[in-house]
Amino acid sequence: MSWTSQNPDVPDDPRGAGPGFADWSGLPTTARAEAAAACAAWAPEVQARFGCFAELCTAQTNAAGPLASLPYAAKDMFDSVGRSPGCGLPAAGDDASGPAPERAAAVLDRLDGAGARRVGFTTMTALAYEPSGVGKALNPWNREIVPGGSSAGSAVAVAAGAVFAALGSDTAGSLRIPAQACGVTAWKPTFGAVPVAGAMTLAPSLDTIGLLARSARDIQLLAPVLATDRTFPSEPPARAALLSDAVEASEAPIRAACRDGAEGIAACGVTLEQRSGLPTIEALSDPLFLILQAEAAAQHGGLALAAREPTLARRLAKGLDIAPDRLAAAKAALAEATAPVLDNLFGAAGALLLPVMPIRTPPVAVADPASADFHAATLYRLSAYTRFVNALGLPAVAVPVGFDDRGMPVALQIVGRPGTDGALLALAAALQARTGWHRRRPTEITDFPSPLAQRGS
Incomplete structure (x- = not known):
């Protein structure tokens, strides 16, 4: 479906069955309190259907500030006063529990201080290590398709209308992968x-x-609250480069949707060129994995995980064998390569465009190690196009740009040089002003409260 056929004033699901969800910035100020109350009432129903919350929170009363009443959720990896995060792990018992935190994570303090309303903490894969999200939440577009990980619950909570925004983390793609799987923006x-x-x-x-x-x-409303020492210009980059070899190496439905997305960006007045960059991206995977495995093992290898999470324990064990000099060499090589790699990838462009994933979001059975149909190579491919962003410390935005042949969302990744977050968000916002992909309602939700419905723009 081409971007030109979308009418953002009449968003609906892929089968045209009804209205999509509103976004917060499109709601009149007078409607926001009603929408916040609807989210609080709707969240337990979303939890019952899709299992995306580790814990629901009591409604907060502070409604002052730039984000007054905005309902949000937080991945279950952040300290809050009197509550230790679960981090996706099975309960370890009282003997393994440390003292409850006496202060909240910085990001919670900033959102709460700006008046946002925390609805709950969302489920995640154990220690944020696994990219499919299997076993942590159900995808509201199709329960047989993975929700993406590791920020699975956060993506599902947004997609299902329980919150307007959710905090997550991203070490190799853990925000962008669930954004594609659940049809939201990251x-x-x-x-x-x-x-x-x-x-x-x-x-x-x-x-x-x-x-x-x-x-x-x-x-764009929340980012300046979280990143207080950054500026967020409202102008998108003048030039963008589509990594055509990465697009062509992707599955056919991914190619089609991402080319539609690129056409939509060009229609925003952005000069679009085509570049090659796939070999450069692929070359960054080995040092990233080495750093990830070594640092994760250093952080968590001492936990008694063998009985609680045997698959994770085996993965962490690989990092314990990485000598400190190999880790240092990998970091040094990345630091030395960053400037020439960025010049090679970007050229004169202010943003790179490529798929979030080269593959369609896979079925649960293919991504679940306990399944007879498990395919380990599929897990590796989920992050094939996202890892390089973390290896180089770059900003990225993932935006829905269409649907595959199964009616599942597809996302385009917009990547920039360090510090260009505001320009990338401006470009994504310009695209979404012309399209309705991000407003589509998941097919398994037909009865969401009317205050959450899109009212036109």
Whole structure:
């Protein structure tokens, strides 16, 4: 379906069965309190259907600030006062529990201080290590398709209308992969732009905290609250480069949707060129995996995971064998290569366009190690186009750009040089002003409360 056929004033699902969800920035101020109350009432029903919350929160009363009443959720990896995060792990019992945190994670403090209303903490894969999201939440577009990980619950909560935004983390694609799977928008910030204090660490050299939301416009509201020392210009880049070899190496439905998305960006007045970059991207995978495995093992290898999470324990064990000098060499090689790699990838372009994933979002059976149909190579391919962003510390935005042949969402990745977060969000917002892909309602939701429905723009 071409972008030109979309009418953003009349959003509906792929089968034209009804209205889509509203975004916060499109609601009149007078309607926001009603929408926030609808989210609080709707969230338990979303939890019952899709299992995306680890815990629902009591409604907060503070409604002052730039984000007054905005309903949000947080991945279950952030400290809050009196509550330790579960981090996707089975309960370890009282003997293994440390003292409850006395202060909240920095990002929770910032959102709460701006008046946002925390609806709950969302489910995640164990220690944010696994990219499919299998076993943590059900995809509201199709329960037999993975929701994406590791920020699975956050993406599902946004997609199902329980919240307008959700915090997640991204170490190798954990925001952008579930954004595609669940048909929502994701912002993976420049490395270091958003504070990580009070958040579970996986690989400190790669970890970023970011957002999932209905639209880029909503993320534009929240981003300056989270990244207080950054500026967020409202102008998109003048030039963008489509990585044509990455597009051509993708499955046919991914190619078609991402080319439609690129056409939509060109229609926003952005000069679009085509470049090759797939070999460069692929060459960054080995050093990223080495850093990820070594740092994750250093952070979590001492946990008694063998009985609780045997698959994760085996994965972490690989990192324990990486010598410190190999880790240092990998980091040094990446640091030395960053400038020439960026010049090679971007040229004169201010943004790169490529699929979030080269494959359609896979079925649960293919991604579940306990299934007879499990295919390990599929898990590897989920992050094939997202890892390089973390390896280089780049910002990226994932935006819905269509649907595959099964009616599942497809997303385009917009990547920039460090510090260009605002321009990328502006470009995503410009695209979404012309299209309705991000407003589509998941096919398994037909009865969401009317205050959450799109009212036109």
